[in-house]
Amino acid sequence: MAIKIKLFANFREGRGKIVEMDYTPGMTGQDVIDSLGITAPEIAALIVDGVDGKVDAMLAVPVKEDGYMAIFPPVAGG
Amino acid sequence: MVTWEKFYVSIFELAKKYIGGRGLGTKLYMDEVDPQVDPFAAENKIVFINGPLSGTATPTGGRYMVVTKSPLTGCIASSNSGGEWGAYLKYAGYDAIIVEGKASLPVYLNIDEEKAEILPALDLWGKYTSETSDLLIEKHPGAKVLTIGPAGEKLSQMAAIMNEKDRAAGRSGVGAVMGSKNLKAITVKGNLRPEIARPDGLKAVTKECRTLLKENGVTGGGLPTYGTAVLVNIINEHGVYPTKNFQGGQDPDAEAVSGETLTEKYLIKRNPCHHCPIGCGRWVKSDKSPDGIGGPEYETLWVFAGDLGIDDMEVVIDANYWCNELGIDTISAGATLAAAMELYQRGYITDEMLDDEVILKFGNADSVVHWLKKMGNREGFGDLLARGSYRLADFFGVPEYSMSVKKQDLPAYDPRGIQGMGLQYATSNRGGCHVRGYLISPEILGLPEKLDRFDLAGKEVWAKVFQDLTAVIDSTGLCLFTSFALGAKEYADMLNETLGTDWTAEDVLLAGERIWNLEKLFNLEAGISSEEDTLPPRFLEEEMPDGPTKGWVHKLDELLPLYYKERGWDEDGIPTEERLEKLGLL
Numbered sequence: 001m002a003i004k005i006k007l008f009a010n011f012r013e014g015r016g017k018i019v020e021m022d023y024t025p026g027m028t029g030q031d032v033i034d035s036l037g038i039t040a041p042e043i044a045a046l047i048v049d050g051v052d053g054k055v056d057a058m059l060a061v062p063v064k065e066d067g068y069m070a071i072f073p074p075v076a077g078g
Numbered sequence: 079m080v081t082w083e084k085f086y087v088s089i090f091e092l093a094k095k096y097i098g099g100r101g102l103g104t105k106l107y108m109d110e111v112d113p114q115v116d117p118f119a120a121e122n123k124i125v126f127i128n129g130p131l132s133g134t135a136t137p138t139g140g141r142y143m144v145v146t147k148s149p150l151t152g153c154i155a156s157s158n159s160g161g162e163w164g165a166y167l168k169y170a171g172y173d174a175i176i177v178e179g180k181a182s183l184p185v186y187l188n189i190d191e192e193k194a195e196i197l198p199a200l201d202l203w204g205k206y207t208s209e210t211s212d213l214l215i216e217k218h219p220g221a222k223v224l225t226i227g228p229a230g231e232k233l234s235q236m237a238a239i240m241n242e243k244d245r246a247a248g249r250s251g252v253g254a255v256m257g258s259k260n261l262k263a264i265t266v267k268g269n270l271r272p273e274i275a276r277p278d279g280l281k282a283v284t285k286e287c288r289t290l291l292k293e294n295g296v297t298g299g300g301l302p303t304y305g306t307a308v309l310v311n312i313i314n315e316h317g318v319y320p321t322k323n324f325q326g327g328q329d330p331d332a333e334a335v336s337g338e339t340l341t342e343k344y345l346i347k348r349n350p351c352h353h354c355p356i357g358c359g360r361w362v363k364s365d366k367s368p369d370g371i372g373g374p375e376y377e378t379l380w381v382f383a384g385d386l387g388i389d390d391m392e393v394v395i396d397a398n399y400w401c402n403e404l405g406i407d408t409i410s411a412g413a414t415l416a417a418a419m420e421l422y423q424r425g426y427i428t429d430e431m432l433d434d435e436v437i438l439k440f441g442n443a444d445s446v447v448h449w450l451k452k453m454g455n456r457e458g459f460g461d462l463l464a465r466g467s468y469r470l471a472d473f474f475g476v477p478e479y480s481m482s483v484k485k486q487d488l489p490a491y492d493p494r495g496i497q498g499m500g501l502q503y504a505t506s507n508r509g510g511c512h513v514r515g516y517l518i519s520p521e522i523l524g525l526p527e528k529l530d531r532f533d534l535a536g537k538e539v540w541a542k543v544f545q546d547l548t549a550v551i552d553s554t555g556l557c558l559f560t561s562f563a564l565g566a567k568e569y570a571d572m573l574n575e576t577l578g579t580d581w582t583a584e585d586v587l588l589a590g591e592r593i594w595n596l597e598k599l600f601n602l603e604a605g606i607s608s609e610e611d612t613l614p615p616r617f618l619e620e621e622m623p624d625g626p627t628k629g630w631v632h633k634l635d636e637l638l639p640l641y642y643k644e645r646g647w648d649e650d651g652i653p654t655e656e657r658l659e660k661l662g663l664l
Contacts, residue, residue, distance in 0.1 A: 008315075009300055009311075012338065044295065047316065050625075052522075054528045073299070074294075074300055074524075074525065075300035075308040076296040076519065076523050076559070077301065077309040078518070078558065
């Protein structure tokens with residue numbers, strides 16, 4: 001089974017829009033960003049399976065089988 | 079009969095209380111105009127005013143504010159624009175222009191450091207904004223041009239004021255107030271520079287602020303690279319990206335109009351405003367000009383894409399172009415089309431009413447520019463559309479299908495999934511608006527820290543602080559986007575070095591609160607009671623049907639009393655004497 005990682009803005013550089021990653025039981029968001037070479041301080045917002053929250057807390061959440069993550073660098077506008 | 083009177087007054091004492099721009103403009107306006115005035119009456123006035131930092135070397139120091147009574151909302155209107163015009167008003171030697179009365183024939187104002195004159199504009203009346211600008215620059219080489227388009231001339235309640243062709247004081251219908259005075263344009267030019275109280279100090283603090291902006295991930299990274307359009311994906315992923323007149327909160331095809339797509343396929347170059355190190359403005363490919371045209375912002379992308387059920391970047395770029403040419407606010411124009419499409423969906427608007435013209439139906443890309451032109455020129459059914467979504471839906475007896483607050487159309491964030499932002503929408507002094515307190519920052523973007531977007535705890539405090547700080551920034555002459563990297567202390571430092579004052583961060587925030595309360599007092603005296611501090615029933619009663627916000631409504635009834643208390647207002651939302659005395663407003 002695979003999980004889907006949606007990347008945005010400059011996180012797409014060299015990685016693409018969507019990365020599929022093999023699911024292993026117990027894996028967390030931290031494991032995912034480690035694999036992608038992204039560090040927690042670079043992330044401004046993170047959604048795991050439709051739920052958002054503080055980045056550090058969300059990185060500790062176990063990823064669901066067939067689930068998804070959306071990872072954003074600092075972006076803003078209005 | 080038109081006259082020009084140039085006069086010098088000491089506004090320094092007033093500036094100590096109201097700073098400039100939005101704050102000082104509102105004070106000057108309220109001192110001269112009865113809040114119950116008809117916005118289109120000759121007795122109404124319109125104030126063009128920059129801030130103490132406009133025209134200085136401070137980062138983004140070039141913005142101006144237009145203050146008047148809004149024909150859209152009946153509230154105080156203060157509409158802000160970037161580009162170059164504000165700085166050049168200062169270079170011509172002026173902090174503010176107050177226009178009163180009404181010309182019997184179309185005129186424009188021409189201002190430079192040696193003269194100010196009222197000139198005939200019959201040959202400009204009826205022309206689009208870019209042609210008007212080109213003709214005036216031909217007559218006054220080197221001038222910066224502010225103008226209205228046909229929508230302002232025809233008193234559309236959503237008429238904008240355009241400068242440098244693609245910059246807009248867009249909201250609240252300020253362009254129609256210019257139109258009501260037969261004032262087509264104002265040209266400004268000059269080489270004067272503002273006096274600076276402590277030039278070396280300002281140089282140092284400017285350098286410090288520029289470094290902070292450069293090193294910040296948003297102002298030094300996301301915004302310069304992708305523009306405000308970068309919000310499309312993050313707002314959509316959180317399920318608060320309104321679709322089809324806020325009937326849903328997530329669009330599976332939003333990527334087509336995202337900042338990433340705009341950058342990859344359409345961006346020619348950045349298009350920065352005066353002295354702006356951020357440069358979020360876009361210059362994009364278009365069939366309208368081989369050299370490209372000003373590109374759409376996030377709100378414009380959303381309103382002509384997700385809100386209309388169309389996800390076509392070229393439709394959005396075209397719609398943005400025509401809004402600029404006609405001189406109409408992109409948010410209100412798109413939102414009115416969205417409301418019309420929902421009215422069509424529900425059978426209130428019929429094919430016969432549209433004279434068998436292009437059908438206003440969600441997903442119909444052909445309808446957008448067709449009806450924008452009719453709206454801007456007030457032709458046929460477009461005359462009704464030109465009044466905004468509230469008056470349109472109210473005409474059919476169903477105002478609840480207008481997604482507006484105080485009759486001003488809401489921007490691109492569904493409040494059901496952003497509880498603090500919904501509170502800010504409801505309490506905004508100029509009606510539905512995102513730039514009176516951008517709580518999207520903490521609730522979605524994680525800036526300066528991530529808040530739980532569904533939790534109500536403390537949101538009234540965040541709303542008040544953001545509203546007050548925004549009132550400060552809007553009064554300085556700087557861009558709100560600087561606040562992603564700078565705080566109240568930096569704004570106080572820049573003002574102090576420019577004006578020779580010794581304000582603290584707390585002092586400027588208190589000025590912001592004073593400005594907010596002054597605006598509230600205007601609205602109350604204009605007959606806009608706090609009963610209008612509310613949201614469309616859709617957000618209070620209908621659960622979000624889809625996406626990560628599914629099942630939520632907005633809990634305004636719980637938040638509003640807490641907000642009034644936080645503001646020091648009574649339970650009816652009226653500022654108390656005690657609070658007004660503390661703010662020096664009695």
